[in-house]
Amino acid sequence: MSGVVVHIRVQGKVQGVGFRDYTRRQARALGLGGFVRNLVDGSVEAQAIGDRDALESFVAAIERGPSTGRVDQCLVDWHQATMSYDEFEVRNF
Numbered sequence: 001m002s003g004v005v006v007h008i009r010v011q012g013k014v015q016g017v018g019f020r021d022y023t024r025r026q027a028r029a030l031g032l033g034g035f036v037r038n039l040v041d042g043s044v045e046a047q048a049i050g051d052r053d054a055l056e057s058f059v060a061a062i063e064r065g066p067s068t069g070r071v072d073q074c075l076v077d078w079h080q081a082t083m084s085y086d087e088f089e090v091r092n093f
Helices: 019-029 053-065
Strands: 002-012 033-038 044-050 070-080 086-090
Touching: 002 053, 019 033, 019 044, 019 053, 019 086, 044 053, 053 070
Parallel strands: 033 086
Antiparallel strands: 002 044, 002 070, 033 044
């Protein structure tokens, strides 16, 4: 899978609340590849690849977050794809 890449760093109450599973479900529903992982500073990082429309829907879902968490800040960077992912996965640190 290739196209456009979005890199997202999410801060708030985003660890221990099912945020990574929520992110994976959103990405898979939109047909995106990539990953999501917790960072040691308490934030969550996600990177997804696909078409721009699907990625914009993905970003909107991440900015909302699951009802069990709270998104305080969402830093989003867009790039042209130089890599590819076959699926979307949850990674450990």
